[in-house]
Each structure stands twice: as C-alpha cells, then as structure tokens.
Amino acid sequence: MLQKIGDSLKGKKTLAYVILIPLALVFAVWGAAGAVNLDFFGPANWAAKVDGRQVPLEQVNDAWRDQQSQWQQRFGTDVPEAERQLLQDRLLEQFIRQVLVEERTQSMGYRVPTAQVEEYIRNEPAFQVDGKFSENLALARLAQIGVSVDAYRADVRNNLRNQELQRALTLSDFRTPLEVERALRIEDEQREIRYALLPIDKFAASVALDDTAVKAYYDRNLARFQTPETVRLQFAELRLDQVAASVQVAESDLQGLYAKNRDRYVDPEKRRPRHILVTVEAGNDAAALKLAEQVAAEARAPGADFAALARKYSKDAGSAQQGGDLGWSERSAFVGPFSDAVFAMKEGEVRGPVKTEFGYHVIRLDGVQASRGKSYEEARTELESEFRRDRAADLFGEREEQAQRRLEEPGADFAKLASELGLSTGEVAEFARGAGGPPLGADANLEEVVFGDAVLNQRRIGGPVALGEDRFVIVRVLDHRKPVARPLAEVREQVVAALRRERGAEAAKAAAEAGAKRVAAGESLEVVAKSVGVAAEPARFVGRADPAVPAQVVREAFDLPRPQPGKPEVQAIPVDAGGAAIIVVTQARQPPADSAGDPRERAQRVMQMAGRSGSGDVVAYVGELRRRADVEKNPKAFE
Numbered sequence: 001m002l003q004k005i006g007d008s009l010k011g012k013k014t015l016a017y018v019i020l021i022p023l024a025l026v027f028a029v030w031g032a033a034g035a036v037n038l039d040f041f042g043p044a045n046w047a048a049k050v051d052g053r054q055v056p057l058e059q060v061n062d063a064w065r066d067q068q069s070q071w072q073q074r075f076g077t078d079v080p081e082a083e084r085q086l087l088q089d090r091l092l093e094q095f096i097r098q099v100l101v102e103e104r105t106q107s108m109g110y111r112v113p114t115a116q117v118e119e120y121i122r123n124e125p126a127f128q129v130d131g132k133f134s135e136n137l138a139l140a141r142l143a144q145i146g147v148s149v150d151a152y153r154a155d156v157r158n159n160l161r162n163q164e165l166q167r168a169l170t171l172s173d174f175r176t177p178l179e180v181e182r183a184l185r186i187e188d189e190q191r192e193i194r195y196a197l198l199p200i201d202k203f204a205a206s207v208a209l210d211d212t213a214v215k216a217y218y219d220r221n222l223a224r225f226q227t228p229e230t231v232r233l234q235f236a237e238l239r240l241d242q243v244a245a246s247v248q249v250a251e252s253d254l255q256g257l258y259a260k261n262r263d264r265y266v267d268p269e270k271r272r273p274r275h276i277l278v279t280v281e282a283g284n285d286a287a288a289l290k291l292a293e294q295v296a297a298e299a300r301a302p303g304a305d306f307a308a309l310a311r312k313y314s315k316d317a318g319s320a321q322q323g324g325d326l327g328w329s330e331r332s333a334f335v336g337p338f339s340d341a342v343f344a345m346k347e348g349e350v351r352g353p354v355k356t357e358f359g360y361h362v363i364r365l366d367g368v369q370a371s372r373g374k375s376y377e378e379a380r381t382e383l384e385s386e387f388r389r390d391r392a393a394d395l396f397g398e399r400e401e402q403a404q405r406r407l408e409e410p411g412a413d414f415a416k417l418a419s420e421l422g423l424s425t426g427e428v429a430e431f432a433r434g435a436g437g438p439p440l441g442a443d444a445n446l447e448e449v450v451f452g453d454a455v456l457n458q459r460r461i462g463g464p465v466a467l468g469e470d471r472f473v474i475v476r477v478l479d480h481r482k483p484v485a486r487p488l489a490e491v492r493e494q495v496v497a498a499l500r501r502e503r504g505a506e507a508a509k510a511a512a513e514a515g516a517k518r519v520a521a522g523e524s525l526e527v528v529a530k531s532v533g534v535a536a537e538p539a540r541f542v543g544r545a546d547p548a549v550p551a552q553v554v555r556e557a558f559d560l561p562r563p564q565p566g567k568p569e570v571q572a573i574p575v576d577a578g579g580a581a582i583i584v585v586t587q588a589r590q591p592p593a594d595s596a597g598d599p600r601e602r603a604q605r606v607m608q609m610a611g612r613s614g615s616g617d618v619v620a621y622v623g624e625l626r627r628r629a630d631v632e633k634n635p636k637a638f639e
Contacts, residue, residue, distance in 0.1 A: 047059075203579070348366075
C-alpha cells in the first residue's frame, strides 16, 4: 500500500493537479494582466469569471491556504505583504488558464473515452496493492484529500483531454532543415574561457565585527534565530500489520483461493547444470574461444570427468571447487544465453562453448525436475499469507475511509473514534514545524495538517494522514508553542557566522568587480587573481555542458556576447555557493559544418529540440487564449 496519492493529487480540494507541466510554466511567468472589476459589490462565491464561467471561490481559497503553508514550511514565516498580492494573482491566473484550456479542448472536439479514463485510474500506483488496483484503497485515498470520485474522474478526463491538445500543438511544430542545423550549431558552440574563483571563506575570515554590528544584524534577522514552532500532539494510528494479525482465516477461504488460482501454485521446472567458465582477457576473445573449444572436446570424450575438468579449467570461483555444480535452479537463475542452453539440453548432454557477458561456458546437464502443481497442503502457508495480506489491505482501506467520514461529522470524539476503529493511541511531546517528532517522524503531509488552521487554531481532529505504505494516523493538538526569539547570548556564534558570511560575500563580490574592471582595462587575469590571493584557471575551450568547469561559470560565459577578435568579454558574478568569480571569454568557435556525429544521437537531439519548441508553442498558445479572454476577477477573493 502506498503512502499517498502523490504529488499529482497533493492539493487538497483544489483540482489544479490536472494542469499540464508546460501550462504551469505559463502560470509561473505570466504577469498580473487581467481585467479586475472595481465596481464589484457584495459577497460572491466565485473568485473569477472566465468568458462567463465561474472559478469557485472555495477552490482558490483552499489552494491559497496550501500555498501559505508551503511558504511557512520553506521559510519559517508568513508570506510577506510585499509578496502576497503577486502570489495571489499568479495563483488566480493558474485557475483562469485552466478554465480556458478546458473550454478550448471541449470546443475543439477533443474527447476521451470512458474506458481510457478507467484505465488511467486503475493504473494509478497509489491505488494499487502489490501491483493490483484496489477500489477500497482508491476510495480511501480520495477521501483523505477530500476529492469525490466523480470530481476525480472528471479531472482525469480533463487531464487526458489537455494532453491531447498539447500533443497536437507539439506535433504541429515545424522547423526547416536550415533552422535545425543552425540550432544544433549554437548548442555545439564552444567558448574559450578563463576564470578565477574568489571563495567566500577567504574574505569572511578577515571580516572584523564589533558588538554593535552583531546586535544590529541580530535585530534585523530575528526570524532566523527563533525557537521552532512546536505543538504537543495526541495521535491515534493504525498499521497494516495490526490489521493482518486480526484477520480471521477459515479453511474454506483458503480452499476457495486455492481453487480459484490453482495454476499459480506450481513448482516450476528445475535443472541441475555444471559448467566450466573460460574468461576473456582484454582484446583476446579468439584465444578464450579456442581454449573453450578444447575444454568442450575433452568434456565430450568417453569417460571424461567433468568435475575434474571444472576444477582444472573453470574461472568461476563460486563453483569450480564443486566440480562446476550450480545446483537445482529455475530458468530465471541464469543469464539469457546460458539459461536458453541449459533448458534446451537433454540430461547428460554436454554443450558449448556458450558465450555470455562472463565469458565462454562449457555446460553439462546432470538432472531435470519437471514442473508440477503444488497440493493444497504444500501451498497452504503461501495461501494464508496471501489471504491475510489481501484481506488486511482491504480492511485497512475501509478503516481509513471510515475515519475520514467520521471526522467530517460534527463533534467527532477522539477517544471514541480511536476505540471504535481499533487505533492505538500515543502522544508526541514536541512536534516541530520543519522537523516533526518521534514516533511520527517529519512527514510533510502530516505537518501540513498539524499546523493547518483547522487543527492548530480550531482544535479539530486532523487526518487521516498516511505515513509510509502501511500506516495512517489521526491527530489532535493539545498545546501550541509559538516561535520566540532566542537571546542574543544564546545564538551569538550563529549570528557572527551569518554576518561574517554576508560581509564575506559582499567583499568577494566587490573584489571580483574591481578585478574585472582591471582585466577589461588590459591587465592579465593572472596578475589580478594573484593580487587578491587566488589562482586563475588556464584558458580552455568549453561546451555548454562541460562538467570540468563550474556550471554557473559556464552558463554565465555563454550568456555573454561573443567576443570580437582581440576584445575579450569580462564579467564578475556572485557564485551560488558563496563568493564570486571573474570570467574572461576570449574566443567563440563553431564546430565544423561536417561534424554531424552519430546519426542516431543527432536524431535524438532533433527530437528533444522539437519537444522544447513544442512546449514553447503550448506556452504561447495558452498566453494567446488568456489575452483574448473576457476575465473578471473578484477583488475580495482572498479576504
């Protein structure tokens, strides 16, 4: 049983998980364009109207709460006011574009057969137990995130329909051979670069700090030096092994399972081969083959002692001293060519040489055990294990669904619910935001529930939340401890280290900028680098994906204009890991026109290029839909 429906369903009641990835790119970069009706008066149950179709207010507000929770998990603070309006508008734009895409696919006649929808649902891994679709598990998972079966089925249909639109746009993309060739040559361009890295530690070590600076930095960054937000938590849990242990097994159940699946309870055919392995030394396949043929001839000779030959010639350390004996084995125990040979031989036959990835084999077959069906008595242990597992999975899903339904009822009682469902209870003395707490761990979904408004502030019972593949919990907050700033004396070392690093980064950046100006004025990079106590890397031509040079340096080098003869391009950049770098690009060269390379590799690159271009077409297409749409936004949507 899987832990959760997964990221594709992680969104509570919002249905935004059906949006295609390329469309999400549109949402991330699109501005705040859109008509806002400032003459709106009175409450409304819609967040936006798109060509007359309403975007439900509840969906948008649920999505905004999820986004705020994710922000708090990542940064430890509420969304700043400066960011709030921008993030809210981007979120609303996501829903607007979703509506536009759905309407366009419907109007253009894209249809998805019901059978295709059902197949998609049955293949959803989070709805499967041991690779098989479980209806009870599917219902429980959907109940957990608050999505009805009909809503989920409709969104799967929309998703598949949107994929058809994306596929059509991608396939319609067209580039001339000249455009493809030009794009490939740009990708293959090489640039000669030199660079010097100015590590942050070198500059941070020399930073002088006084108490005033330390105190000022502490005051400006109080949120970074707070105690974690924690709760005292009561939980009740159910584990799959608990359910399995309680499953009552009747003999008639096992007999019925045996009768229904008799063909599965079979001992497969087994064979007992011996072999002599002759390994192939580097570049000397012919010699190995010759020796293997000699050994095979000796093994076929009348009265030959195969075991003695194995001890003499075989390089298989695991079987040589046993006379090459590999024991009774099924077909799947051996690599393909060896297995094919063994299971085509007659008892007593010698065959070979047979080549595999290990070398050449000479094989003798000593025995054959035909496949046979297991009796009920022989299969009983396996039958009971399978019955318990399947029945426990069904019961586990049913209890999870029952917990979900009961928690939706008003006035749910924690102790009573735990008792009725057979859940074991416990308490977490300190469950921290971002760190969790034993024995529940630090599951992100659980943290989202625990620190959500309903559980944290309204003190409602939260869950059920799946932990791992075989466990779910319900939770209740008993006490809440908000984060408070630690005294400066307690965190002084952390403050000093952070301030040193900040000022070290500033000093490294200033040194890099000053150095870049000197290089641009004619000084050599070696002299400039030496003056700040670092070494300059020698000049070399690099491609866009050269792993020998820091990726950020390569990226920045190719973002610079192509240098003109005798006029290098020079740039100072901050480095993501801290510190800075001076980059000098002296030349750019194109690969020769006839350097097409492997045709298969080239074809693959062209397909990847078409995919990227097709994604861009999707972005542009949805952008145009948005530009033409009649959109009205509710200015009070997020109040």
